[in-house]
Amino acid sequence: MSTSAVSPHVTGGEYFSRKMWVGSILGPVLGVAFWFAPMTIAASAQHALAIVLFMAVLWITEPVDYGVTTLIGLFLFWALKVTKFEVAFSGFADSTPWFLFGAMLMGEAASRSGLARRIGYGVMRIIGTSYRRLLFSMITFVLILNFLVPSGLAQITIVGPIAVGIVAAFGLEAGSNIGRGMFVMITYCCGLFNKMMLAGGAAILTRGVVEKMTGKPILWSQYLIAFLPAIVLSVFGCWLCALWLYPPEKQDLPGGREYLARAASELGPWSSNEKKSLLWLVLAILFWSTDFLHGLNPAVIAIGGGIIVTLPRIGVLNTAQVRKINFLLIVFVGGALGMGEVLVKTKALDVLTHFMMSWIGPLMTGSTLAACALYWASFLYHFLLASEISMLSTLLPVAVKYATDHGFDPTAVAMICTYASAGKLFVYQSAVLMLGYAFGYFEAKDMFKVGLVLSIFEGVVLVLIVAIYWPMIGMVLKL
Numbered sequence: 001m002s003t004s005a006v007s008p009h010v011t012g013g014e015y016f017s018r019k020m021w022v023g024s025i026l027g028p029v030l031g032v033a034f035w036f037a038p039m040t041i042a043a044s045a046q047h048a049l050a051i052v053l054f055m056a057v058l059w060i061t062e063p064v065d066y067g068v069t070t071l072i073g074l075f076l077f078w079a080l081k082v083t084k085f086e087v088a089f090s091g092f093a094d095s096t097p098w099f100l101f102g103a104m105l106m107g108e109a110a111s112r113s114g115l116a117r118r119i120g121y122g123v124m125r126i127i128g129t130s131y132r133r134l135l136f137s138m139i140t141f142v143l144i145l146n147f148l149v150p151s152g153l154a155q156i157t158i159v160g161p162i163a164v165g166i167v168a169a170f171g172l173e174a175g176s177n178i179g180r181g182m183f184v185m186i187t188y189c190c191g192l193f194n195k196m197m198l199a200g201g202a203a204i205l206t207r208g209v210v211e212k213m214t215g216k217p218i219l220w221s222q223y224l225i226a227f228l229p230a231i232v233l234s235v236f237g238c239w240l241c242a243l244w245l246y247p248p249e250k251q252d253l254p255g256g257r258e259y260l261a262r263a264a265s266e267l268g269p270w271s272s273n274e275k276k277s278l279l280w281l282v283l284a285i286l287f288w289s290t291d292f293l294h295g296l297n298p299a300v301i302a303i304g305g306g307i308i309v310t311l312p313r314i315g316v317l318n319t320a321q322v323r324k325i326n327f328l329l330i331v332f333v334g335g336a337l338g339m340g341e342v343l344v345k346t347k348a349l350d351v352l353t354h355f356m357m358s359w360i361g362p363l364m365t366g367s368t369l370a371a372c373a374l375y376w377a378s379f380l381y382h383f384l385l386a387s388e389i390s391m392l393s394t395l396l397p398v399a400v401k402y403a404t405d406h407g408f409d410p411t412a413v414a415m416i417c418t419y420a421s422a423g424k425l426f427v428y429q430s431a432v433l434m435l436g437y438a439f440g441y442f443e444a445k446d447m448f449k450v451g452l453v454l455s456i457f458e459g460v461v462l463v464l465i466v467a468i469y470w471p472m473i474g475m476v477l478k479l
Contacts (some may be wrong), residue, residue, distance in 0.1 A: 027057035045348040047082045052339065052348070052394065059390040066390060067328030070335030083342050091337030096208025097330045099299035100150070100201055102306030104325055106281055107149035109309040109316040113273035115281075116148055116158050121264040129257055131248040134166060135182055136239050142189040143235060146199040147285055151326075152190040152432035159186050160439055162263075167441070169259050170250055180442045181246030184450050185238055187436025188424075191388070192234060192454075195422040196227035198288075198298060202388050205333050206418040207298075209340055209396040214410050220288035220298040226415060229469050230461050237457045245449060273316045280308055280316075329389075336393030349401050356395075357402045364406065367477040371416055371466040374399070375459050378420035382429060388421040412470070412477045419462060423455035 031054030039046050055073040059066060077088040091097065110116045120141045127137035138159065145155045163186055167179045174180075194200030198207060198220045207218045253259065284305040288298055309315045310322055343349040363373035382391050396414055403413040425448050427433045433447060466477055 024063040027054045030057055041351050042347055044346040045351050048342055048346040048348040051076045065328050067331035070332050074335050074338055077342050083345055087341055087345050088338050090341045091334040094208055094337050095299035096204055097334035099302045100204045100333055101330050102302035103150040105306030105309055107151055107154055109277045110148040111154055113277040113316050114267055115274045115277045118267055120162055121260055125260045129253045131251055135242055138186050139189055139235055139238050142186055143193050146193045148281055150199045153435055155190040156432055156436050169253055174441045176249055177246040178248045180446055181242040183441035184446045185242040187433055188450055189238055191430050191432040192422045195419050196231050197224045201329055201333060202392055202418055202421055205389055205392055206414050208337050210411050210414045212337060213400045218411055219291045221292050229465050233461050241453050277316050280305055340397040343397055349397055353398045353401045356398050368463055368467045370477055372463055374416045375420045375462050378417045379423045382421055392421055409477055412475055423458055425451040
């Protein structure tokens with residue numbers, strides 16, 4: 001991505017600097033104030049919540065990376081004797097962060113080998129070269145990338161330059177309807193589909209929280225089957241939304257097939273790394289999709305695949321490339337699980353559950369109404385914690401606890417909360433949206449408009465699958 005491509009929107013340095021300074025001061029002040037405030041709850045619960053409040057402020061204002069904030073919080077739980085070391089850092093003994101690590105390694109292999117881009121051009125050549133078909137193929141490509149590259153940031157990094165080339169081939173500028181429609185939609189989709197399958201940090205964290213709190217694993221195939229109708233409907237919903245809001249200036253790409261053929265030919269013949277990446281990814285997807293038969297933990301498959309792609313001769317990645325993996329995201333996920341365990345052990349989770357669910361409880365009277373209430377409550381909660389993972393790390397323990405105590409399926413409740421985290425109106429709500437926005441092809445108002453339409457659409461889809469489809473596959477929200 002060139003500097004010129006991102007320059008239109010990278011102008012908020014002073015705002016973010018002030019925001020970071022406010023967070024650096026406000027976080028410790030609020031945490032200390034809560035720690036010493038006169039309350040009727042147990043001291044251990046109060047102190048745990050004080051540290052969580054400190055972490056939440058830092059997550060919102062982002063003076064440091066999310067992973068660093070989480071590590072600071074875990075250290076404070078231990079150093080201030082809120083809990084023992086093995087409780088605070090228990091999340092790293094869980095398979096979830098290592099599941100994510102393995103998936104990230106396989107995604108890195110698909111990206112660096114060129115396999116992901118080759119598949120993208122192949123999909124577009126098959127579907128067609130009119131704008132309608134190219135838009136549909138780009139959305140489909142993002143969906144396919146979720147099986148190959150489990151990171152929304154990596155996905156937009158792969159898809160973005162392709163979209164830049166397509167808009168340029170139409171002979172249009174960044175502010176055109178084609179440019180805005182295509183970019184805002186692929187950006188949104190890079191943060192949408194990975195909530196409907198075990199393919200990204202948010203969904204993998206959900207699996208870990210549910211398994212840790214209930215002892216019941218979530219199969220890769222189970223998660224995919226549960227949201228399969230939503231995935232299919234979302235592909236068409238996103239496509240129609242973009243065509244409706246951004247009618248194209250031109251219907252056809254001049255010399256479209258020649259353009260795609262030329263772009264694909266620039267990749268050259270299939271390399272050995274592409275072939276190896278494809279082989280290991282296909283095998284991993286095959287094992288994940290049949291886990292209901294062999295019973296292998298999805299984390300075992302992900303970690304095994306991640307190890308294989310780093311080995312000499314049969315692998316793809318070298319040591320330098322492995323070191324470029326975002327290890328702080330793994331720290332974040334492991335730390336979020338540890339934080340949840342601290343909340344449970346100190347009884348702080350009971351306090352949070354009572355506070356956060358007291359106003360939504362009266363709406364939790366049946367599967368359909370409960371699904372609607374959970375979706376929109378999670379959607380609104382996302383405004384407070386910009387990162388979807390930080391949002392889920394504080395929301396999921398509360399939601400799972402409430403579900404367990406009130407006769408709801410905790411797995412279904414957690415999956416709904418995760419699904420709702422895909423709904424966004426503002427660019428600040430996700431690093432994926434920020435990166436897509438940085439290309440300079442759409443404005444904040446475009447994200448608001450698309451996000452509003454698709455959030456309502458996804459909410460309707462959720463109610464339909466919970467009421468009609470889930471009972472057909474043996475899932476019931478209200479037990």
